[in-house]
Amino acid sequence: MTFQDIQTKIQNSENLDFGKILDQSIKLFKEVWLKGFLMVLMIIIFGGILAFIFVSIGLIPNPYDAMGIEEINFLTNYAKSALNNLPQTVTITPIVIGLLAGFYRICRQVDLQEPQNDDFFHFFKGDYFRKVLAVGLVYALIASIAQALFLIPYIYAYIPLSFFAVIFANNPELSASEIVKLSFSLGTKKWFITFGLIFVSGLLGMLGIIACGIGVLFTISIVYLPVYFIYRDVIGFEDDDEIMKIGTE
Numbered sequence: 001m002t003f004q005d006i007q008t009k010i011q012n013s014e015n016l017d018f019g020k021i022l023d024q025s026i027k028l029f030k031e032v033w034l035k036g037f038l039m040v041l042m043i044i045i046f047g048g049i050l051a052f053i054f055v056s057i058g059l060i061p062n063p064y065d066a067m068g069i070e071e072i073n074f075l076t077n078y079a080k081s082a083l084n085n086l087p088q089t090v091t092i093t094p095i096v097i098g099l100l101a102g103f104y105r106i107c108r109q110v111d112l113q114e115p116q117n118d119d120f121f122h123f124f125k126g127d128y129f130r131k132v133l134a135v136g137l138v139y140a141l142i143a144s145i146a147q148a149l150f151l152i153p154y155i156y157a158y159i160p161l162s163f164f165a166v167i168f169a170n171n172p173e174l175s176a177s178e179i180v181k182l183s184f185s186l187g188t189k190k191w192f193i194t195f196g197l198i199f200v201s202g203l204l205g206m207l208g209i210i211a212c213g214i215g216v217l218f219t220i221s222i223v224y225l226p227v228y229f230i231y232r233d234v235i236g237f238e239d240d241d242e243i244m245k246i247g248t249e
Contacts, residue, residue, distance in 0.1 A: 001235070001238055003181075003182065006167075006171065006182055007181075007182065007185060009234060009236070010182070010185050010186050010189055010234060010235065011185075013189065013190075013233075016190065016193050016230060016233055018193055018196060018197065021193075021197055021229045021233070022197060022200060022201070024225075024229050025197070025201055025222060025225035025226050025229060026204070026222070028107060028110065028111060028225055028228075028229075029221070029222040029225055031110050032103075032106065032110055032221075032225075033218060033219070033221065033222075035106050035118060035221075036103065036218075036220075036221025036222070037217055037218045038120070039099050039100070039102075039103045039120060039221060040217055040220060040221055041217060042099055042120065043092075043095070043096055043099060044217075046092060046095050047088075047092050050088055050091055050092050051088060054087060054088050054091075085144075086140070089140045089143065089144055090136075090140045090141075093136040093139050093140040093143070094132050094133045094136025094137065094140075095136070096136070096165075097136045097139060097164060097165050097168065098121070098123045098124050098132040098136070099120050100165035100169075101132070101165045101166075101168050101169035101172075102119060102120040102121060102123055102169070103120065103221075103224065104165060104166045104169035104170070104224075104228055105119075105122055105123075105169050105170075106118055106119075106120075107225070107228050108169070108170065111228075111232070112237070123168070123169070123172065128172055131172065131175075131176055131179075132168075134176035135164055135168055135176050135180070138180050139161055139164050142157055142161060143158075143161060146158075155195075156191075159187045159188075159191050159194045159198070160183050160184040160187025160188060160191075161183065161187070162187065162194065163182075163183040163187050163230075163231065164179060164180070164183050166227050166228055166231045167179050167182050167183050167231065170231065170235075170237065186230070186231070186234060186235075189234075190234065193230070194226065194227060197227075197230070198223060198226060198227070201222050201223045201225065201226055202220075202223045204219070205219045205221070205222045205223045206219070207219055208220065
């Protein structure tokens with residue numbers, strides 16, 4: 001699909017069913033929970049390695065060095081942390097976007113019963129790699145600026161940002177700027193239902209804490225699934241018209 005085709009679908013989209021999307025997310029999670037766990041685990045590992053490297057070379061401050069009583073000012077520290085951690089954010093975000101895009105590609109294969117290829121690193125290859133870097137950089141800058149402006153701007157921006165990976169995964173031929181524009185277009189159009197679904201699925205994902213805390217690694221990936229179904233219901237896929245018709249009937 002072209003950029004204009006997708007934009008038209010977003011603008012002409014109808015209201016979505018909250019309960020239906022949540023139910024679909026839970027059902028798909030039952031099939032992809034292990035793949036979601038592997039993705040979350042890889043993000044944590046890469047993030048931990050980068051954080052250790054950046055702290056070791058002094059590129060970002062050690063969080064334990066800034067815990068003095070004179071520094072206990074939540075508003076000030078919140079904004080400072082967003083800016084101080086910018087080097088780490090810029091570096092890790094493309095990795096997260098690439099892994100998430102690979103995960104959404106796997107979700108689509110499972111959802112549409114296509115031949116499965118569990119390649120989390122699919123979008124780190126060839127021409128995709130430069131696009132992952134570009135999209136990740138834009139995400140990191142927007143997220144850091146919104147976070148520095150405190151909670152409300154960040155909460156608002158987080159919803160459109162949540163669509164970066166799923167739009168990229170299903171439309172890798174689009175330019176980075178087009179992916180960003182479509183993400184904000186879809187995110188603002190469906191902001192409230194997306195926020196509600198992410199909030200509820202996040203609560204479900206946190207249930208893993210019951211299993212000695214570490215269980216959350218197995219359950220938290222459900223939070224990424226509602227945006228997949230919002231994308232599917234609003235935009236859909238070029239090659240699955242018949243499958244989608246069966247699903248809606």
